[in-house]
């Protein structure tokens with residue numbers, strides 16, 4: 001199943017995102033989007049991930065330290081911890097700064113305030129409204145969006161200067177800002193880079209945090225799989241090459257992405273009249289694609305509601321992965337951070353499981369709800385104990 005680029009992503013007309021995301025790759029379409037992807041994609045290619053790995057590992061190790069301090073047998077909500085870890089991963093890999101950095105903390109806090117002001121984390125923010133519908137952004141949403149962009153703008157301007165002076169670190173921001181579009185030879189102006197940093201931060205930390213939280217909850221609920229993943233984690237040598245041996249952690253993470261796809265639905269607009277599964281689709285019609293439903297389809301998957309990381313090593317599982325698995329979407333508009341996320345997820349699981357045994361809090365079972373990503377309605381509560 002492919003999601004064609006010729007079907008525009010109508011997110012740009014959604015109400016909640018413009019003030020924050022500007023002309024970022026997530027909201028643009030057509031030639032502008034193509035040019036942006038030509039500049040962004042090379043920075044996240046497989047080979048480049050090796051260079052990003054030390055920063056990602058440092059973020060995972062810091063998260064393991066923080067969460068180990070909570071592992072005293074009492075319940076805690078894993079979601080804010082996972083958000084913290086994923087935000088740290090983005091700051092360290094993009095700008096070579098940890099979340100404790102003054103500006104990084106301020107951006108993280110401003111994002112939290114922004115989400116509290118409503119539309120961004122609400123799916124309705126992404127669903128296009130009819131053209132007659134009045135579009136207003138609550139003043140507080142506008143104010144937090146401006147604050148985030150001012151902070152990111154500072155980081156990006158400083159980086160542009162460091163690149164000119166030849167003192168910039170070799171991280172993702174430098175890679176993206178120094179990459180020329182192979183067709184036009186142009187680079188991102190710093191203003192356009194602010195838009196891209198905003199979407200990297202949003203798309204890269206909310207999604208990963210959701211996946212990590214559900215993966216840990218599933219492991220807590222399935223101690224036999226947790227033991228297998230932990231045994232593998234104990235043997236992990238902390239290298240980039242060693243990631244290939246984290247097979248159970250990878251399959252657990254893939255299974256979490258299947259059962260709780262962080263992006264539960266996507267919207268596309270038909271660019272021309274077409275027929276889809278025998279039905280006429282008019283030009284301009286909105287098409288909703290739902291990984292949530294597809295991943296749990298009873299006619300496609302064997303025991304779709306069962307957590308079974310082992311399915312990924314069966315012919316049936318591999319077939320379903322090709323035909324009916326799209327946690328990162330598919331086609332030209334596929335998530336450019338998919339490779340990054342598939343390194344980050346299994347790595348963070350391994351680093352956490354080495355130090356902590358996770359248990360379900362039987363009094364508070366999580367209820368999944370679709371915000372911008374799939375989150376627990378009242379959080380995702382776990383208990384942790386130190387792993388000796």
Ligand code: HEM
Nearest residue numbers: 025026203204207208211262263266327328329335337341
């Ligand atoms: C488990 C983690 C992740 C999941 C499940 C995920 C999922 C997705 C999905 C489904 C889309 C397509 C949305 C749509 O078309 O409506 C998307 C787009 C995107 N993602 Fe990810 N993502 C993840 C992590 C990341 C990371 C780590 C980054 C950056 C480092 C990233 C950057 C982006 C960007 C920039 C787009 C917009 C691409 C475009 O429209 O051309 N994502 N992601």
